[in-house]
Amino acid sequence: MKCGAGLALVVFASLGCAQQSLPRCSSMRVRRNAATMSSQEWGAIADVLRRMNNDGWMSRFGASHDRLFSRVHGNTCFFPFHRRYVLEFENIARGYDPSFVVPYWDATESFRNPAGDPLLSAGALGTNGQGSDRCLVNGIQGNTQMTYPNGHCLRRNYNNGNSINAWYAPEIISSYIQSDTSLAAFRENIEYSIHGAVHLGLGGEMNTGYAAQDFSFMVHHANLDRLWWDWQNTHNAYLMYDGTGSNGAASLSDTIPEDAAVPFGGSSVSSVMVLGYGNVCYTYDSSPNPPQAYPGAGGSSQGRGSVNSASPNASDRNRESSGIQSALNSDDIGRFFPGLGGGSPSRRRRGNESDAARCSSGRGGPIPYPAQLTPMWIEMHGYDPERVRAAHTNACDLVTILNNSTYVSPY
Numbered sequence: 001m002k003c004g005a006g007l008a009l010v011v012f013a014s015l016g017c018a019q020q021s022l023p024r025c026s027s028m029r030v031r032r033n034a035a036t037m038s039s040q041e042w043g044a045i046a047d048v049l050r051r052m053n054n055d056g057w058m059s060r061f062g063a064s065h066d067r068l069f070s071r072v073h074g075n076t077c078f079f080p081f082h083r084r085y086v087l088e089f090e091n092i093a094r095g096y097d098p099s100f101v102v103p104y105w106d107a108t109e110s111f112r113n114p115a116g117d118p119l120l121s122a123g124a125l126g127t128n129g130q131g132s133d134r135c136l137v138n139g140i141q142g143n144t145q146m147t148y149p150n151g152h153c154l155r156r157n158y159n160n161g162n163s164i165n166a167w168y169a170p171e172i173i174s175s176y177i178q179s180d181t182s183l184a185a186f187r188e189n190i191e192y193s194i195h196g197a198v199h200l201g202l203g204g205e206m207n208t209g210y211a212a213q214d215f216s217f218m219v220h221h222a223n224l225d226r227l228w229w230d231w232q233n234t235h236n237a238y239l240m241y242d243g244t245g246s247n248g249a250a251s252l253s254d255t256i257p258e259d260a261a262v263p264f265g266g267s268s269v270s271s272v273m274v275l276g277y278g279n280v281c282y283t284y285d286s287s288p289n290p291p292q293a294y295p296g297a298g299g300s301s302q303g304r305g306s307v308n309s310a311s312p313n314a315s316d317r318n319r320e321s322s323g324i325q326s327a328l329n330s331d332d333i334g335r336f337f338p339g340l341g342g343g344s345p346s347r348r349r350r351g352n353e354s355d356a357a358r359c360s361s362g363r364g365g366p367i368p369y370p371a372q373l374t375p376m377w378i379e380m381h382g383y384d385p386e387r388v389r390a391a392h393t394n395a396c397d398l399v400t401i402l403n404n405s406t407y408v409s410p411y
């Protein structure tokens with residue numbers, strides 16, 4: 001309807017709706033893998049967070065996420081909202097320290113034993129909460145008092161005592177990146193898998209609508225944003241925005257929901273679709289650089305980046321891809337890893353593709369079956385339980401197939 005109207009720089013798409021072309025950023029900051037950060041760098045982040053909290057920013061981010069909750073989860077706006085939201089946090093933090101950049105947390109790497117993730121240590125995001133209130137007592141936000149929605153210590157409460165139930169293996173996320181051909185499908189798979197698993201695994205503050213008060217939220221969502229960017233590159237689908245948005249059928253001209261506590265200035269979804277353009281001046285250390293020119297609407301089916309995998313580590317990516325190519329039959333590769341082309345029929349091994357019983361048992365083989373979202377989490381987000389169950393079964397099918405093959409995970 002109003003897309004592109006009145007703007008000088010417009011490129012007309014074949015479907016009749018004008019797309020605004022945005023200028024390329026003159027400089028771009030680089031979001032790094034949080035696993036590579038030094039203790040000095042974590043210390044600098046701790047300093048910014050303390051000052052932002054004193055100035056009320058952590059509460060404002062917590063409150064705005066809480067109040068926008070039902071509009072920005074469970075629909076395709078999940079991705080553009082959180083891209084804009086983390087960017088706003090980063091922009092404000094840079095007012096305190098011009099070198100501040102939100103790092104990303106590749107939470108797949110510690111999927112077997114998340115509580116052992118180096119980021120969940122006293123030198124980084126902190127360990128499990130302590131005492132009956134589960135107060136976070138160490139790490140960059142240790143012993144912090146929050147004011148939203150009322151006075152409390154910043155909390156963390158692992159979902160399995162002092163351990164955390166298994167997260168999603170990198171191979172599962174790689175499968176989503178390769179096999180999902182619509183953003184709507186990719187959103188469901190990501191939001192119902194690694195997104196929920198990390199929130200639920202950490203618990204405490206991360207298991208509330210104001211989760212953003214825990215900096216874990218920012219590094220987690222920066223990672224989900226990286227995965228979206230990798231998906232966009234893999235499919236050359238920078239401007240794909242389909243399915244249901246925050247207010248009916250998704251449209252690039254939709255305004256991203258915002259709250260007065262953290263205003264976005266009326267940003268449209270289209271303004272955040274392409275990294276490196278307009279006001280979205282950052283990239284990821286392990287992802288392809290932004291395209292040389294602003295992408296046209298529609299794109300092509302030919303991906304420009306050979307991303308295909310969730311891992312930021314190039315050598316792990318290669319071992320994953322070649323291992324899958326030699327261990328899975330071509331039907332399974334076609335279903336789960338179409339980006340890897342045809343498999344080798346001589347190594348054919350049939351997996352049990354509907355092993356729902358083993359899946360829900362929580363047990364796992366070489367790659368553990370990922371934990372399910374809890375009924376409370378599903379209800380809190382207003383998800384359709386049937387869609388959540390279907391996504392989990394699909395992930396379990398893949399785990400069963402990988403387990404019942406010669407594939408050895410590099411992770």
Ligand SMILES: *[C@@H]1O[C@H](CO)[C@@H](O)[C@H](O)[C@H]1NC(C)=O
Nearest residue numbers: 312313314315316319410411
């Ligand atoms: C990638 O992972 C391998 C182990 O799989 C490790 O030896 C190497 O140092 C990693 N590279 C980077 C850049 O982290």
Ligand SMILES: *[C@@H]1O[C@H](CO)[C@@H](O)[C@H](O)[C@H]1NC(C)=O
Nearest residue numbers: 348349350351352353400404
């Ligand atoms: C494992 O693969 C073999 C063939 O290699 C097949 O006969 C068997 O049914 C599979 N088992 C499961 C549990 O999928």
Ligand SMILES: *[C@@H]1O[C@H](CO)[C@@H](O)[C@H](O)[C@H]1NC(C)=O
Nearest residue numbers: 351352353354355356357358
């Ligand atoms: C697949 O798994 C189901 C559930 O565990 C089981 O009933 C069925 O026999 C299995 N099929 C094959 C071919 O292994």
Ligand SMILES: *[C@@H]1O[C@H](CO)[C@@H](O)[C@H](O)[C@H]1NC(C)=O
Nearest residue numbers: 358363364365366403404405
């Ligand atoms: C993993 O697959 C192997 C081979 O099919 C099977 O023997 C084993 O029971 C599986 N493990 C689990 C925990 O599913």
Ligand SMILES: [Cu+2]
Nearest residue numbers: 065072073082
């Ligand atoms: Cu959120």
